[in-house]
Amino acid sequence: MTRSVDVVVVGAGVIGASIAYHLVLRQLRVAIFDRPDTPLPPSASWASAGGVRCQGRDPREWGLALEASRRWPLLSEELGADTGFRATGHLHVVERPQDVDPLRARVARERRAGLPVEPVGEAELRSLAPALARTAIAGAYSEGDGQADPRATTRALLSAARRRGGSFHPWRVDALRLGAGRVIGVTAGIERVAAEQVVLAAGSWSPRLASAAGLELPVEPRASQMLLTDAARPTLTPTVTAEGRALSLKQLPGGEFLIGGGWRAEIDPERHTCRVLEDSVRGSWEEARALLPALTEQRLAYRWCGIEAQSVDGVPLIGAADLPGLYLATGFSNHGFQLAPAVGSAVAAALCGERPPALAPLSPERFRTPA
Numbered sequence: 001m002t003r004s005v006d007v008v009v010v011g012a013g014v015i016g017a018s019i020a021y022h023l024v025l026r027q028l029r030v031a032i033f034d035r036p037d038t039p040l041p042p043s044a045s046w047a048s049a050g051g052v053r054c055q056g057r058d059p060r061e062w063g064l065a066l067e068a069s070r071r072w073p074l075l076s077e078e079l080g081a082d083t084g085f086r087a088t089g090h091l092h093v094v095e096r097p098q099d100v101d102p103l104r105a106r107v108a109r110e111r112r113a114g115l116p117v118e119p120v121g122e123a124e125l126r127s128l129a130p131a132l133a134r135t136a137i138a139g140a141y142s143e144g145d146g147q148a149d150p151r152a153t154t155r156a157l158l159s160a161a162r163r164r165g166g167s168f169h170p171w172r173v174d175a176l177r178l179g180a181g182r183v184i185g186v187t188a189g190i191e192r193v194a195a196e197q198v199v200l201a202a203g204s205w206s207p208r209l210a211s212a213a214g215l216e217l218p219v220e221p222r223a224s225q226m227l228l229t230d231a232a233r234p235t236l237t238p239t240v241t242a243e244g245r246a247l248s249l250k251q252l253p254g255g256e257f258l259i260g261g262g263w264r265a266e267i268d269p270e271r272h273t274c275r276v277l278e279d280s281v282r283g284s285w286e287e288a289r290a291l292l293p294a295l296t297e298q299r300l301a302y303r304w305c306g307i308e309a310q311s312v313d314g315v316p317l318i319g320a321a322d323l324p325g326l327y328l329a330t331g332f333s334n335h336g337f338q339l340a341p342a343v344g345s346a347v348a349a350a351l352c353g354e355r356p357p358a359l360a361p362l363s364p365e366r367f368r369t370p371a
C-alpha cells in the first residue's frame with residue numbers, strides 16, 4: 001500500500017532531524033526515514049565534535065551561521081530536551097606575528113556582516129585561556145559560541161518532530177521513486193511512500209542514493225577522527241582553534257578534553273565504514289599538546305571516526321536538485337552541526353514557497369553548467 005505525505009525526509013542526522021522538525025512546525029505531513037536509535041556510527045552527527053562556532057566560516061555560510069547562533073541558546077527550551085549547549089565562547093588564536101593582521105582583517109569582515117566576534121590581544125587572550133601555550137599571541141573571540149552534545153541534539157530534534165506529528169520509519173530508504181521525470185516518493189523494504197517533495201539529507205550516503213536516480217552530486221564521503229582524554233580539573237573554558245594547526249580543542253563539562261581538527265581516518269568505500277589511523281592520532285595529539293601543555297598530564301581514553309559528506313567547494317548543497325521533486329541538504333563538509341537549527345528553518349521555509357536569502361549562496365545551481 002502506498003502512503004502519501006507532503007515531504008519525505010531521507011536521513012535523521014542532525015540536518016534531517018532539524019528539517020523534519022521545522023517542517024512539522026509548519027503543519028506539513030512529514031515522514032522521516034533512518035535506522036532506529038539514530039545517530040549511529042559512522043554518521044557525522046554521531047562522530048561530531050559538537051563545536052558551535054559562527055566565526056571563521058566561509059562567507060557563503062554567514063547568513064545561516066548568524067541565524068543559528070541566535071537559535072542555539074534557546075533550543076533546549078524550545079525542544080523540551082537538553083542539547084547540552086553551553087556558551088563557553090570560541091577563541092581562534094594565532095602564534096606567528098605575520099598572522100595577526102590577516103586575522104584582524106578577517107574579524108573586521110565578519111563584524112561588518114554582523115557576526116559577533118572581536119579581536120583580542122595577548123593580555124586578553126591570557127585571561128580568557130590562561131592554560132594555552134605562550135606561543136599564542138593574539139586571537140579572535142566570539143563570546144556566544146560554544147559547544148553542544150551532537151547526539152543529544154539530534155535526538156532532541158527528532159523527538160520534537162515526532163511529538164508534533166512527524167512519522168518516523170525506522171529503516172533506510174532503498175531508492176528514490178521516479179515517475180514522469182520527477183521524484184514521486186521513496187521505497188524502503190516493502191513500504192512505499194508518495195510525497196510532493198523528497199529531502200535528501202542522508203549525509204555521506206546521499207551521493208549513492210542520488211546516483212541510483214541518475215543524479216551525480218559534487219559530494220564525496222570523507223572520514224575524520226576525534227580523540228577524547230580522561231577527565232581533568234577545569235582548565236580551558238572556551239573552545240579553541242589555531243591558525244596553521246589542524247586542531248579543534250575543548251574541555252567537556254565532565255572535564256575530558258575533546259580533540260579534533262579534521263585529521264583523516266581510513267574509509268572503506270564499499271562498506272561505508274571508517275577506521276582510526278594511528279598516524280592521525282599521533283599528529284592530532286601532538287598539535288593539541290603543543291597548544292595546551294597541560295594535556296601532557298592526560299591520557300587518551302577514546303578515539304573514534306565518522307564519515308561526512310564533503311562537497312567539492314567546501315560548503316553545503318542546499319536547494320532544489322536538477323531532478324524535480326528532490327531537494328538536497330547535504331555536503332556539510334565538517335561544519336554542519338552549528339548550522340543545523342538554521343538549516344532546518346530555512347529549508348522548511350523554502351519548501352513552503354519562500355526564498356530564504358541565506359540559502360541563495362548554497363544552492364546546487366552553482367554547479368550547473370550553462371546550457
Ligand SMILES: Cc1cc2nc3c(=O)[nH]c(=O)nc-3n(C[C@H](O)[C@H](O)[C@H](O)COP(=O)(O)OP(=O)(O)OC[C@H]3O[C@@H](n4cnc5c(N)ncnc54)[C@H](O)[C@@H]3O)c2cc1C
Nearest residue numbers: 011013015044045048049051173203332334335336337338
Ligand atoms: C569527526 C567530525 C567532527 C565534526 N565536528 C563538528 C563541529 O565541531 N562543529 C560543526 O559544526 N560540525 C562538525 N562536524 C560536522 C557535522 O557533524 C556534520 O556536518 C553534520 O553532523 C552532518 O549531519 P547530516 O545529518 O548531514 O549527516 P549525518 O549525521 O551523517 O546523517 C546522515 C543520516 O542519514 C542516514 N541515512 C543514510 N542512508 C540512508 C537511507 N538510505 N535512508 C535513510 N537514512 C539514511 C544515516 O543513517 C544518518 O543517520 C563534524 C563532523 C565530523 C565527522
